[in-house]
Amino acid sequence: MSTAFIILGGIILVGLSGYATYLLLQLKQQRQRQQAELAEREAKTNAKRAQVLGDIRYIATAMLEDRCEMSEGVLRIGRLFEMLSLSERVAPEFPMLFKHFELIKAHPIMEARQALPKPQRMKLDFVRMKSEAELAHGINDEMKKLAHYQLRPTH
Numbered sequence: 001m002s003t004a005f006i007i008l009g010g011i012i013l014v015g016l017s018g019y020a021t022y023l024l025l026q027l028k029q030q031r032q033r034q035q036a037e038l039a040e041r042e043a044k045t046n047a048k049r050a051q052v053l054g055d056i057r058y059i060a061t062a063m064l065e066d067r068c069e070m071s072e073g074v075l076r077i078g079r080l081f082e083m084l085s086l087s088e089r090v091a092p093e094f095p096m097l098f099k100h101f102e103l104i105k106a107h108p109i110m111e112a113r114q115a116l117p118k119p120q121r122m123k124l125d126f127v128r129m130k131s132e133a134e135l136a137h138g139i140n141d142e143m144k145k146l147a148h149y150q151l152r153p154t155h
Helices: 002-064 070-083 095-104 110-114 118-146
Strands: none
Touching: 002 070, 002 118, 070 095, 070 118, 095 118
């Protein structure tokens, strides 16, 4: 009878070992899938970031070549940096751009602007033009840097 228990114990042990091996293989496959999904998400994020940074460089170049009005370019670049959640990180490198952006980012555009009474539109235009005049030189210098900008790694 003890031989039967030994054989039965061996069978149970082999069965449990097989099941444990199966579970370990499942865990390994799950980790590999998670790592592949993470790598794919990171690649997509990096590609999107590179595309948006390319758009920022294009707008900066257009501003330098007078193909894009200053406030429009500043607004677009500021929004793109916000979209990338990089505003706080790059603001110290481009203080004039972000100073003007903070001033004009809440200004209504297109139909919303046209719906404003003329005196209010003129007041907003005055604020915008005054800021442009005060910051134009600095913004232009920053656009020269932005036209060739490469995001530095954080680590």
